[in-house]
Amino acid sequence: MATSTSHELTFRDAIQKSLYEEMDKNADVFLIGEDIGRYEGTFKVTKGFFPKYGHRRVVDAPITEAGFAGIATGAAMAGLRPVVEFMTMSFSILALDQIINHSAKVHYMTNGEVKCPIVFRGPGGAAKQLSAQHSHSMEGWYAHVPGLKVICPATPADAYGLLKTAIADDNPVIFYENPGLYGVKGLVPDDPNYMVPLGKAQILREGKDISLIGYSRMTQVNLAAAELLAKDGIDAEVVDVRSLLPLDTETIYASVRKTHRAVVVYEDWRSGGFGAEIVSRIQEDCFDSLDAPVGRVGGLNVPMPYARVLELECIPDENDVVAMVRKLDF
Amino acid sequence: MANKVEENSLLTTAELEQYYREMLFIRHFEEKCNVAYRQGKAGGYMHVYIGMEALAVAFINSIRKGHDYVITAYRDHAHALMLGTDPVAVMAEIMGRSAGTAGGKGGSMHIYDPKNGFYGGWGIVGGHIPLGAGLAFAAKYRGEDRVTLNFMGDGASNQGVVFETLNMSGLWDLPCLYIVENNEFAMGTRLEYHAADMELWKRGQAFGIRSERIDGMDIIELKKNAQEAIDYVRNEGKPMWLEIMTYRFAGHGAADNDRQLYRTKEEEQKNFERDPVKRLATYLIENKIATVEKLDAIDADTHEQVERIYELADASPFPNKDEVYHNIYSDMTPEVGH
Numbered sequence: 001m002a003t004s005t006s007h008e009l010t011f012r013d014a015i016q017k018s019l020y021e022e023m024d025k026n027a028d029v030f031l032i033g034e035d036i037g038r039y040e041g042t043f044k045v046t047k048g049f050f051p052k053y054g055h056r057r058v059v060d061a062p063i064t065e066a067g068f069a070g071i072a073t074g075a076a077m078a079g080l081r082p083v084v085e086f087m088t089m090s091f092s093i094l095a096l097d098q099i100i101n102h103s104a105k106v107h108y109m110t111n112g113e114v115k116c117p118i119v120f121r122g123p124g125g126a127a128k129q130l131s132a133q134h135s136h137s138m139e140g141w142y143a144h145v146p147g148l149k150v151i152c153p154a155t156p157a158d159a160y161g162l163l164k165t166a167i168a169d170d171n172p173v174i175f176y177e178n179p180g181l182y183g184v185k186g187l188v189p190d191d192p193n194y195m196v197p198l199g200k201a202q203i204l205r206e207g208k209d210i211s212l213i214g215y216s217r218m219t220q221v222n223l224a225a226a227e228l229l230a231k232d233g234i235d236a237e238v239v240d241v242r243s244l245l246p247l248d249t250e251t252i253y254a255s256v257r258k259t260h261r262a263v264v265v266y267e268d269w270r271s272g273g274f275g276a277e278i279v280s281r282i283q284e285d286c287f288d289s290l291d292a293p294v295g296r297v298g299g300l301n302v303p304m305p306y307a308r309v310l311e312l313e314c315i316p317d318e319n320d321v322v323a324m325v326r327k328l329d330f
Numbered sequence: 331m332a333n334k335v336e337e338n339s340l341l342t343t344a345e346l347e348q349y350y351r352e353m354l355f356i357r358h359f360e361e362k363c364n365v366a367y368r369q370g371k372a373g374g375y376m377h378v379y380i381g382m383e384a385l386a387v388a389f390i391n392s393i394r395k396g397h398d399y400v401i402t403a404y405r406d407h408a409h410a411l412m413l414g415t416d417p418v419a420v421m422a423e424i425m426g427r428s429a430g431t432a433g434g435k436g437g438s439m440h441i442y443d444p445k446n447g448f449y450g451g452w453g454i455v456g457g458h459i460p461l462g463a464g465l466a467f468a469a470k471y472r473g474e475d476r477v478t479l480n481f482m483g484d485g486a487s488n489q490g491v492v493f494e495t496l497n498m499s500g501l502w503d504l505p506c507l508y509i510v511e512n513n514e515f516a517m518g519t520r521l522e523y524h525a526a527d528m529e530l531w532k533r534g535q536a537f538g539i540r541s542e543r544i545d546g547m548d549i550i551e552l553k554k555n556a557q558e559a560i561d562y563v564r565n566e567g568k569p570m571w572l573e574i575m576t577y578r579f580a581g582h583g584a585a586d587n588d589r590q591l592y593r594t595k596e597e598e599q600k601n602f603e604r605d606p607v608k609r610l611a612t613y614l615i616e617n618k619i620a621t622v623e624k625l626d627a628i629d630a631d632t633h634e635q636v637e638r639i640y641e642l643a644d645a646s647p648f649p650n651k652d653e654v655y656h657n658i659y660s661d662m663t664p665e666v667g668h
Contacts, residue, residue: 061498062494062501064494067495067498070491071464073464074466074467074468075464075471077461077464077468078399078469097491101457102461108658109432109435109436110440110442110450111433111656112656113443114444170660170661171659171661
C-alpha cells in the first residue's frame with residue numbers, strides 16, 4: 001500500500017534512489033556505461049553503486065557507445081534488464097544504429113517473439129558551457145522512432161517514479177535527464193513501489209487563460225513564466241508532457257480546449273524539434289477551440305556556443321515564454 | 331564397431347549421412363528460394379547460402395540446440411533450418427506470409443526462432459555482433475553454460491562495432507564464438523579490396539582472444555574443429571575468433587545478376603570444385619560408406635521435401651492489413667492512420 005510520507009530530494013538523488021531500489025528488487029537489473037562504477041559517474045548519479053553491487057552489476061564499459069549499447073541490447077534480448085548510462089545523450093549519437101536499428105526493431109521484427117527490456121538514460125540538453133558537441137537535445141530524434149518509448153521528467157518525484165516504471169517496462173525506453181534539473185529539489189514519496197505510468201501528461205499548475213506546454217527542464221521554465229504572467233493578471237496553465245512517446249494528447253487537448261491558447265516550449269533546436277510535433281497536433285485536432293495561433297518557443301537553431309552569455313541566448317527562458325504569450329494577442 | 335574411416339574422422343556413418351542430407355536440404359531449399367524470388371513470390375533482399383552449407387551444418391550440430399544461442403546476419407535461412415525451425419515457417423516468412431517465423435514482418439533477412447535459440451536474422455552488416463556478445467554476457471551474468479555462436483561475413487569484420495565488441499569480449503571473457511564466414515566477397519568487393527590484411531583470423535589476437543583460420547569446405551575436418559572451438563568457449567568461458575574459408579557460389583543477393591562485374595567464370599569454376607556437398611559425396615563413395623544409389627536417394631528425398639515445404643508455404647495466407655500495428659511494442663498499439 002502506498003504510504004503518504006515523502007522526503008525532499010534532488011532530481012539526482014531521486015534517480016539514484018530509484019536505481020538502488022530496482023537493483024535490490026530484481027537481480028536481472030544491471031548498470032552499464034562509461035565511468036559509472038569506480039569513478040561514480042560524471043554527474044555522480046551512480047555514486048556508491050560500485051562498492052555495493054560490484055563489477056558484475058555495475059559495469060564500467062570502455063568508451064565504445066555503439067558496442068556497449070549493443071551488448072546491453074543483446075543481454076536484454078536474453079531477458080536481463082540493463083540500464084545503460086550515456087555520459088551525455090550527445091554520445092548516444094555513436095550508438096544510434098544500435099538503438100534505432102536494433103533495440104527499437106527487435107520486438108516488431110520478431111513479431112513479439114523477443115522482448116527488449118532496456119533503459120537508455122543520461123543527461124541530455126545543455127549543462128553549463130559544454131559547447132557544441134556535448135549539449136544536444138536528443139529526445140526528439142528518439143521520439144521519432146516507433147518501437148522506442150521516450151520519457152522526459154521535470155520533477156524529482158517523476159524522475160523517481162517514471163524510472164521505476166521504465167525499468168519494469170518490456171520495451172526499450174529512452175530516459176532523458178536534463179542536467180539543469182539534477183540539483184532541483186522536490187518531494188519524493190517514501191514508497192519503494194511508487195510508480196508513475198508512462199504516457200501520461202500532468203497539469204502542474206491550473207489556469208484558465210493559456211496553456212504552457214513543455215517537458216523536462218522547460219516545464220520548470222514554464223512554471224517560472226506562469227508566475228511572471230500571474231503578476232500581469234494572466235492565468236497560465238502548465239502542462240508537463242512527461243512522455244513524448246507515447247504522447248498523452250488527451251491531457252494536452254483538454255487543457256487547450258479549456259484555455260483556447262497554447263505555447264509549446266522546448267530546448268531542442270526550434271526547427272524540427274519535438275515541440276513542432278505537439279504544435280502540429282494541436283492545430284490539427286483543436287483548431288476550433290483556438291483563439292490564436294499556437295505559439296512555439298524553441299532553442300535557437302545554432303550549434304551550442306561556449307561563452308555563457310551566448311549559451312544562455314540559445315536556451316529558452318521564462319522571459320522568452322512570456323514574450324511569446326504577449327505576442328499571442330494578450 | 332566403427333570402421334577405420336570412422337575412427338579417423340570420429341564421425342559415425344549415421345552422422346556423415348546426416349550431414350550430407352542436411353547440406354543437400356539447405357542447398358535445395360536455397361535453390362527453391364531463388365525460384366520463389368524469380369516468380370515474384372519472394373521480394374526485397376534475399377541472400378542464399380549455396381556453397382557455404384558445411385558451416386551451418388558443422389557448427390550448429392556441435393552445440394546444444396535450444397540451449398545455446400545463435401545469431402547471424404541476413405544470410406540466415408540455413409542457421410534457422412539447422413536449429414530445427416519449422417522449414418515451412420521459414421519459407422512462409424521469405425514469401426511474406428502470416429505463417430512465417432515473424433508473421434511476414436521480417437522476410438528473408440530477419441528469420442527468428444528464440445525457442446530454438448535463434449536470435450536472427452539481422453540486416454546491418456556487423457550491427458548484430460554486439461547483440462551476440464550481449465547474449466553471451468547474459469549467459470555469463472546468470473552463471474549458465476550457454477555458448478553463443480556469432481556468425482558474420484568477411485565484410486562485417488571491418489565494422490568498427492565489431493572491434494568494439496571484440497575488445498569487451500576479451501576484457502570480460504564473454505563465452506562467445508565469433509565465426510567469420512569468409513566467402514571472399516563483401517557484396518561485390520573482393521577481400522583484397524576491402525581488408526588491409528587478408529588474414530582476417532588475426533583480428534581477434536589484438537584483444538587477447540584465441541584466433542584461428544580453418545577450412546570450411548571439408549565438413550569432416552570442419553566438424554572436428556567446430557566442436558573443439560565450441561568446447562573451448564564453453565569449458566574455458568572465453569571468447570574465440572574463427573575465420574572459416576569458404577566461397578559464395580551464388581551472387582551476393584537475389585538481385586545480384588552480374589557476378590562477372592567482380593569475378594570471372596574461370597574463378598568460379600575453380601571454386602565450385604571445392605563444393606562441400608560434392609566433396610562429402612566423393613568421400614562417402616570412395617570409402618564405401620555409402621553407395622551412389624543411396625546418395626541419389628537422399629538427393630531426391632530432400633528435393634521432394636523442399637517441394638512440399640514450398641507448396642505448404644505458398645498455400646498460406648498473407649497477413650491481414652491490421653497486423654501492421656501489432657507488436658511494435660509488447661504492451662501498446664500506437665495511434666493509427668496516416
